[in-house]
Amino acid sequence: MLPIAKLEAVERRFKELEHLLCSPAVLSDPTQMTRMNRERTELEPVVAAFNRLRELERRIAEDREALSDPELAELVEAELPELEVERDRLANEVQILLLPKDPNDARNTIVEIRSGEGGEEAALFAADLFRMVCRYAEGKRWKVEILNLSEASAGGYKEVIALVTGQDVYSHLRYEAGVHRVQRVPATEAQGRIHTSTATLAVMPEADDVDVQIDDKDLEISIAASGGPGGQGVNTTNSAVQIxxxxxxxxxxxxxxxSQLKNKSKAMKVLRSRLLELEQRRQEEALSAERRTMVGTAERAQKVRTYNFPQNRVTDHRIGLTLHKLDRIMEGDLEELIAALRAHRQAELLQRGGQAIVA
Incomplete structure (x- = not known):
């Protein structure tokens, strides 16, 4: 049952915003204009879908009346089922559009990928996951900026932290968080045996200064020469920052x-986002004891997705979805997986009556 009163209230607010955005008072206030424009943009798809739904209802009502007309009955009998199917589909779309938005969805995102169990093979897999995320971001025209990188001795990454900026980044990448498991024959395996390794992927909305207040006296900052691969210039300067x-x-x-200052700035970005994620986790845990931790301990049993290279297969264990296109997924073709995970989350929200669910 659609909440018609709520939809009509949304429509009234949309019309009010259109009127206000033409007023001199709002046009002369950039902050207010930006806020109202953003609200109008959020409401527009709801209003458009509601209008299409009402038009469908009108056509269905006309067709039902026409069933009593012998000249039109055959025509409307063929058309009516199609209109009713479209009406039901649109009604479901409207319900989804009315679901509460996560305030973090539009934020830029910090992605942290770390090798888990599996030694050097896990580090190689961590690098593969980062490349996958980068290719997906490239397709979305997002920007990826590496904040910190720790390379493994035989290649791959022990850890990589990056800032992804663009439109609605968190709303897409949030579904990549968790333990990822790979099953494949490592390049160093002489016997051709399949090994199992893991890497963890954490996804955190970028925190603004106003989101997290950090007192300088709560920070212990140390400077050292940068270590690891990266060339002489990196290794010999006292630019590495630990906070x-x-x-x-x-x-x-x-x-x-x-630059020591740039490294400090990047480190503070990561710290703010981690503290924001920590505070949000505490708030969610206070509301529900069912919340799962984002990454867990990186043990093989705590997996959200398995990548089986010999079978060209990817399985997302959260929704039981298996796709046989691993080669394309590793090239950043994540849309089908993310769309399915989003649909699953929306279904849970609808089941709970639109109340926020625990991720």
Whole structure:
């Protein structure tokens, strides 16, 4: 049953915003104009779908009346089922559009990928996952900026932290969070045996300064020469920055830039986002004991997705979806997976009457 009163209220607010956005008072206030424009943009698809739905209802009513007309009965009997199917589809779309939006969905996102179980093969897989995310971001015309990178001795990444900026980044990448498991024959395997390794992928909305207040006295900052692969210029400058947040014990390192100031700025970005994610997790856990942690311990059993290279197969264990196009997925073709995960989340929201669910 559609909440008609709510839809009519949304429509009234949309018309009010259109009127206000033409007023001199709003046009002369950029902050207010931006806020109202954003609200109007959010309401527009709801109003458009509601109007299409009403038009369908009108046509269905006319067709039902025409059933009593011998000259029109055959025609409307063929058309009516199609209109009713479209009406039901559109009614479901309207319900989804009315679901509460996650305020983080439009934010830029910090992605952290770390190798888990499996030694050097896990580090190679972590690098493959990062490339997959980068290719997906490239298709979305998002920008990926590496904040910190720790390479493994035989190739691959022990850890990579990156900032992804663009339109609605978090709303898409949020579904990639968790433990990813790979099954394949490593390049170093002489016997051709399949090995199982893992990597963890954390996805956090980028925090603004106003979201997280950090007192300087709560920070312990140390500087050192950058280490690991990266060339002489990186290794010999005292540019690596480590920041410890004393109240939580959280430690962030950044050595990707030669500039100490740039590394400190990047490290603070990561720290703010981690603290925001920590606070949001606490709030969610207070509301529900069912919340799963984003990454877990990186043990093989705590997996959200399995990548089986010999069978060219990817299985997302959260929704039981298996796709036989691993080669394309590793090239960033994630749309089918993300669309299915989003649909599953929307179905849960609808089942709970539109109340926020725990991710």
């Amino acid at each position: 410890k947040h004393i109240p939580t014990g959280m430690i962030v390192k950044c050595q990707d830039e030669r």
